[in-house]
Amino acid sequence: MPGEVIDRPNPPALPSHIPDYVDGLIVKLEKTKLKDDVDVAVKKWQRAANYIAAAMIFLKDNVLIERDLTPEDIKPRLLGHWGTCPGLNLVYSHLNRLIIEHDLNMLYVVGPGHGAPAILASLWLEGSMEKFYSKYSRNTEGLTALITKFSTPTGFPSHINAELPGCIHEGGELGYALSVSFGAIMDNPDLIVTCIVGDGEAESGPTATAWHSYKFIDPAESGAVLPIVHVNGFKISERTIYGCMDDRELAALFTGYGYKPVFVGKDMDAVDAELAAAMDWAVGEIKNNQKAARGGNPITKPQWPVIILRTPKGWTGPKEIHGHILEGSFESHQVPLPKAKTDKEELAALQSWLTAYKPEELFTEAGEPVDEIKSIVPKDKKALGQNVHVNESYKPLTDVDWRPLCAEKGKEESPMKAVGSLLDKLMVANPKSLRLFSPDELCSNKLDAVFDHTGRNFQWDQYSQNQGGRVIETLSEHQCQGFLQGYTLTGRVGIFPSYESFLGIVHTMMVQYSKFNKMARESEWRKDISSINYIETSTWTRQEHNGFSHQNPSFIGAVLNLKPTAARVYFPPDANTFLSTISHCLRSKNYVNLMVGTKSPSPILFTPEEADAHCQAGGGIIKQASTEDGLNPDVVLVGIGAEINFEVIVAAKILQERCPELRIRVINVTDIMILSATDNTHPHALSDDAYAALFCPEVPVHFNYHGYGQEIKGLLFGRPHKRITFGYYIEEGSTTTPFDMMLVNKVSRFHVAINAIKGAALKNEKVRLRQHELVTALERDIKKTQDYVRGHGTDVEGTYDMPKF
Template sequence: MPQHSQATDQDLRLLDAYWRAANYLSVGQIYLLDNPLLEQPLTIQHVKPRLLGHWGTTPGLNFIYAHLNRVIARDDLDMIFICGPGHGGPGVVANTYLEGTYSEIYPEIARDRDGIRRLFRQFSFPGGIPSHAAPETPGSIHEGGELGYAVAHAYGAAFDNPDLIVACVVGDGEAETGPLAASWHSNKFLSPRIDGAVLPILHLNGYKIANPTILGRMTDEELLRLFEGYGYEPHFVEGSDPALMHKAMASTLDIVIDRIQEIRRASREDGAASRPRWPMIILRSPKGWTGPKEVDGLKTEGFWRSHQVPLSGLAQNPAHLALLETWMRSYRPQELFDESGQLIPELQALAPKGTLRMGANPHANGGLLRQELVLPDYRDFALDVPHPGGSNGEATRAMGELLRDVIRLNADARNFRLMGPDETASNRLDAVFEVTERVWMEDILPEDVHLAAEGRVMEVLSEHLCQGWLEGYLLTGRHGLFSCYEAFIHIVDSMVNQHAKWLKVSRDLPWRQPISSLNYLLTSHVWRQDHNGFSHQDPGFIDHMVNKKADIVRIYLPPDANTLLVVTDHCLRTYDRINVIVAGKQPAPQWLDIDQAMAHCAAGIGRWDWASTEGDEEPEVVMACAGDVPTLEAVAAVELLLAHLPRLRIRFVNVVDLMTLQSKTEHPHGIEDDHFAALFTRDKPVIFAFHGYPQLIHRLTYKRPNHDNFHVHGYREEGTTTTPFDMVVLNELDRFHLAIAAIDRLPQLGAAGDRARRLLQGRLAEHRDYIRQHGADIPDVADWSWPSRGTAASFD
């Protein structure tokens, strides 16, 4: 039983009145332009011409919010509210208005009659606010426009926030999604000693848009078994009678909050180490609760017809208008608001105060709490490069050593986590295990390695969870990085869409403080998935990201370890960005020493003197590249061309910041047209070796000088299980095809060019025969290195 006395009848009467006020404001947002307190008979002129919004889930959300306010105010709880149901915006807006947060942020929406009128008018109205709990909504870190991510966001917010409780409402429609189903396992990664608590509230109103929900039709016994199997302690609150439901919810919340505090005490004071069974609430209430029971003789409350706008066509149907007025007056607004439109003092007193209000909690505006990372000097991890191609190394292994020290230096702050689907060691980032472990709250066997209840590395075979956790972590003021196989980052395409939209909108809200950037490392990439085969070969995530708002997205293709170190350091310092880094993990030639890498990354694009032969003259051809394997093949193509055509004037250009290719008018990192022409010329052929799909380079450069002379080689959707070099040959990104492509665009080479082309075509035939006989690449390709010519790299 709860340690606290149960809420009194007077407490519950006031709670019910507060709930009625929230419901009234919610209905008003959906329907009304004017007459906000119904001081006049309702007419069609008071109603919006287009009715946009969703009622069905809203009264349940209002019910939950009011009851959470009670325990927050009573116990001074640090709590935020995540609204999983996609269209619960009216309820969250109504509650943040009632608690006063909304008017503090938006003074024009004052706590009076005119403020309520403005509140109603702006909702789902041109120039107003969306129907979701969007970035514009105080207290929100989760928009819910796309379902499935509420629980993952909640746990991300709770990690390393030991005093925080994240109340997360999950709609039964959302509960049908795959990401949400996997998210219930997040409790296996939550340490009660160093993390906060998540209170999931599964809100079952039985229906989605036009159908029953799966969980809504399950029996209590099935639900109990399901969630006990997930590792939770379910508590049921069920019914439709408001008086009984208020008593049941108040009592249940008392039990649940006490249970959370008991778990914390057992871990933090008694040293309990086992994974606790965290409580959750399963709330069954009617869809469209307190709304019209029937419309036109058809069941509405407790049915899918209440999902969106229960009453429509009001201009053509006076009976519907009358029913709307009856519905709104059923909340007795004259008892809730005084003559000026202010919430009566007895109800104002129910809300928590200051930053304890869920709409004002600083964790829901994470930039307020964000502290800069303490970063090591990335130069300490640099690989020695005596001359271009003069050493081999694994780029991501060097990055792993950098991340190890990031974790070490920020151990006390506990504000950095590394996420990934079971691939930290595979991706050569395993140096981090020198200073931390993988988070694991399940049993640990003697033979297990690098598992502990508290760590900085989070591995789970769900890209959705990694993404959702990291988003929640960033949105509450912390830092992190998500490492993933390149082909499978597509699993979170739609999730990163939503995060990009959130960042875009929040940048225009002066009260939203900047948050740390969402950083991706995409490795085990397309060109070194020769062993896994076609299913693991896809570089298209960068195409997807280029569609996002230019000021949000950055894409980096470092050609070697030292450039990767520079790029990683930069990305960890940024905010309000989505940074995509694509880098391989296999041993590869290293091109630039650390000083050269710094200069190259600062420019984002540059000419490499040591691979160029035009001297002070115009080049005859430009060999360009972006990506580590394309750089290797382009450099090798230059050597082949010079071996057969020693007088050929070649300019070599490498791109590390992909967005430098785009026009300055399209992206802030774009270089000026004159600079672009100085690199790529205005009329010479450009053979461009690209990491991804060739069309992307054409898309980025279509407005640029000399675009018509760009000939891009990249991934052509050709792949299989084969040798590393054969992967590039299949897609014509190899050195032989690149060299042939240059010769084909230089008719002035005449007979010398024809001879060289035939020799290179012969090498391709030799390659095909050799790998089929030996199962390995031809030795002079496998063992190739750039010859040291005694020249240092420099950049224009």
């Protein structure tokens, strides 16, 4: 009936046997007999970490239960996620043992993002919290601060983020932990990243694809990922897909992916012995694969270990309340006892839950973890929260001079071909710290010069396996973004080139990353990292052959919406300015850089020296297209975007021929942020005086812009102008010709010229006398050109010839 509360029964037991036909797919291990002191240590670690994690969600006082709990001890808002924490703490404790016994260099990437209570608890136990945040010292005062401030305005949030030591992956939007982990191990041969993939996250499309990541990893040059699939059966309010799959189904799935699966958790009383055996075996498998590859006898299509860890949801928490099942159900996903502050039964259950961990056996009188717990903390920066790959790994690229690659002014060159040549030289100079992550579009985007000295790193292809390669090409933008993030956050430099229309697929990933980076910059212990670099090409202006679906510049707006301290968007108008721009971007740190350019051959407007000066200024006057070098104009024409800028230049030529009495200043903007009003505080914004000197706001100005109108209008809001008009992408397109794309979106040379005449007529009497005549002739040109395109299926010959001034 509507509103009726139905309690959910315990989930059905999984099959106790595996059919013979999949017996060979599942690795069966003998349980590892841990040394007595180690066994005690890992169990006490888990109890202490689980205690702290649970206390974080509930307690604002009495953090070590030195007296019975009262309602006043409970936080007014109970925020956090308990259900995943015990499994994360179980793994953390065993990773400590593993690092010490095998002398490993390891990171811990956690997919269940709201597991922050678990990770914070373990970071406090190992001393990483006090290393980077003195107020979280390992004593009663520090523990009190950690617990009572959690999920408050002055404490840590409930999701894993950049403020957490050792973290390279933001919690929240799910699906990316695995690809970030694989990005981190590339060119880090000594690194193992243990990645927890929750069974809820495993339902996401990016995660499903990320299981194939090993097929892009050459073990001779890179480290390894140890995936642990944490199957606890429930999401926030529903069963998980993996939780409803038995062992034979999961074994078949992961064997098909290319893994050797081992299952842990059939006997929860012996789970430590099972997990220890599985981890030791996994490290052995990883080292065997790497030894073969590094010894010159690589294994073809090596299988890699994966651990399937089954634990009850909310394990070690309260079993039930008010007759409702908690442990082992979705009810324990977030806050198992949501009315602990007002309900006596729930408060008593909380008291029983927390005291069952026996905190008096876990902490000294001073609130410090007991010696057994501290005995399994790795030393010498090997602790998971202190790994140097997170904190101290960035090294700038060895630079390459881009100027010798420039084309001669007045000639034509594809910007992407020029960039490809530069990237080739940069990869030769930086053989272990620069990679391209591309969704199968490098050659289409004319960047294939990168293959002059490297190849694609695809290990499942008999022709490219075991040969390394600086290029990762995979038809998944999510994978490219995840790889890029992991690679960048561990100190290297990456580039993500893509068709313009499909970068939007990773819009929210990019935003999540920029938020991570913002918080990282505000954490004093985080060091600088490379910027992440996008090259957006095959733009809507040259996607006429693929049709309307491929015409979408929306990713530009996504980057522009970021904080001014985070975002940089560039529109180099020719090959030489693009070379200058990408050279700058690859040297920059901590930004999201977006470079928008054409792959088509286009006129070279600047010498190398002029290109560099133009880019450093963010824009400037194109004197050869202006009248009298742009002095005393009747109208200012501004081009932003390579193809769009070309239309402005041709419009200037048309106007000079048809209306020689009209005075024009032509401007190109390559760094769009210079337009931002000074009160928007972007560091690249022109001062009011500099803006007025360049754009002459006392005369009409027409902006011809590559992206959407609201972007350019928003940037210019607050700038003074006597009259301002715009041309921009208006969501018109089809399978047509390149110039017809300009016409239907009203950014063609004819539309620019019409706006120029109407604007100049306000100041220049001679232009006003001829306004109707000139505009009518241009409108006829539009109609005549459209008729030609529809009749011949091609543009008028010479449409893209550079005019001579």
